[in-house]
Amino acid sequence: MHEKLSLQDRIDRLEAIEEIKQLKARYCRYVDTKDWVGFASLFTEDLVIDFGESTSNPRTREEFVASAARHFEKNSSIHQVHVGEVQIIDDTHARAIWPMYDLVEKTSDDSEYISHTGWGHYTEEYRKVDGRWLCSRTQLTRLKRVALGN
Numbered sequence: 001m002h003e004k005l006s007l008q009d010r011i012d013r014l015e016a017i018e019e020i021k022q023l024k025a026r027y028c029r030y031v032d033t034k035d036w037v038g039f040a041s042l043f044t045e046d047l048v049i050d051f052g053e054s055t056s057n058p059r060t061r062e063e064f065v066a067s068a069a070r071h072f073e074k075n076s077s078i079h080q081v082h083v084g085e086v087q088i089i090d091d092t093h094a095r096a097i098w099p100m101y102d103l104v105e106k107t108s109d110d111s112e113y114i115s116h117t118g119w120g121h122y123t124e125e126y127r128k129v130d131g132r133w134l135c136s137r138t139q140l141t142r143l144k145r146v147a148l149g150n
Contacts (some may be wrong), residue, residue, distance in 0.1 A: 017086045018096055019133045020126055027135075028079040031072060040065045043135050044127055050139040074108035075115075081122065092128040097121055100140075105148065118145035 005013070019080040023042055030039040040061065056065040079096040088094045103117045125137035 001081070004016065012091075013088045016088050016094060016128075019056075020086050020096060021084060023098070023126070023135065024081050024084060024098060024122075025038055028081060031068060031079050032077050034069070034073060035067045036065055039068065043138075044129060047135065048137040050137075052140070052142075053079075071113055072104065074110065076105045076107045076114050078103040093125040095122050096126070097126065115148040116145055117148060119143050120145075 004142045016086040019135045020115040021107065027042055029035075030042070042060045043064070045061060047064060048062050050056050051058075060072045078101075082100070084096045085092060086096040098118075098121060100117050100122055101117075104113065106113050120140060123139045123141065125133050126133050127136040128134075
């Protein structure tokens, strides 16, 4: 049987869920507006990245941000996430699954990026650090990816 949570515990969980939703919304906006400092601020220092499709295979937060900047700086992108399933594990740990859509179009002749659109899921873990929720693990799993004519 589940222990009944107090009103304050329920409010705290709802606040945590909302903070995590806001974090993921900023993720999409920072990538699309190419705000790499803001983007880096969303992740823990020990971020774990699992993007199987990545050609650069980043292993650290810094490599992940640099890779995103390299891929998107000379291209136009639209990243969207939809209603996420956010689970608060405890006061400092959470996880979520976000249905996602992206469109990336090559806008520069010197870009080697292949224009595409895709659908899938981000599966992520979060940790509260110094009072802020941050992403500590991110995985992208594609259901479908369609290369577009460049």
